[in-house]
Amino acid sequence: MKIIVAITGASGVVYGARLVEELKKTKNEIFIIITKNAEKIAKYEDVKLPKATFGEDQIDAPIASGSFKVDGMIICPCSMKTMAAIANGYANNLVVRSADVMLKEKRKLILALRETPINAIHLENALKLSRLGVQIMPVSPGFYHKPKKVKDVIDFFVGRILDQLCVEHALFKRWK
16 A cells, blocks of 8 residues: 655654554555654654655645555644645645545545644534545544553554554554
8 A cells, every 4th residue: 555644743743653663564655744843843742753755845746646546644643723724625735735635536534633622613624524534533542452651552543543544453452
């Protein structure tokens, strides 16, 4: 599979970094976009981000075209600003343009929302996108696998994203 991973400027960039780390263990081809705000957040959160394939301003990147075949896109974490831009067709950077392509080509798009509390505007944008087939995944880890470290909590959520992509993993113990 060809997969786009975008890391935007919401707290929790560690989720996106960990997702890329796991995807790199597979045979999938990964295209990475990291926004400038994600880079700022990574400094605050002391997270080492993966090397980007494309900058957010590279609107001429192949992934900005529907004729370039990719299987899906994950925005992790997805800021409310990015979700609002996607929901309203405001493709002002490569992240939103690529997501717009996923919508128009009816390809898999997953948004890992990392914000709380959320207001009615956020809910309306999420509902609008959900009705268009976007998988909305608020970052909310489970605890039935009895996490011992923060990494276990992160791995649970990353594993749930990988499940949506049908990518095999062993990041957590499944419910029995």
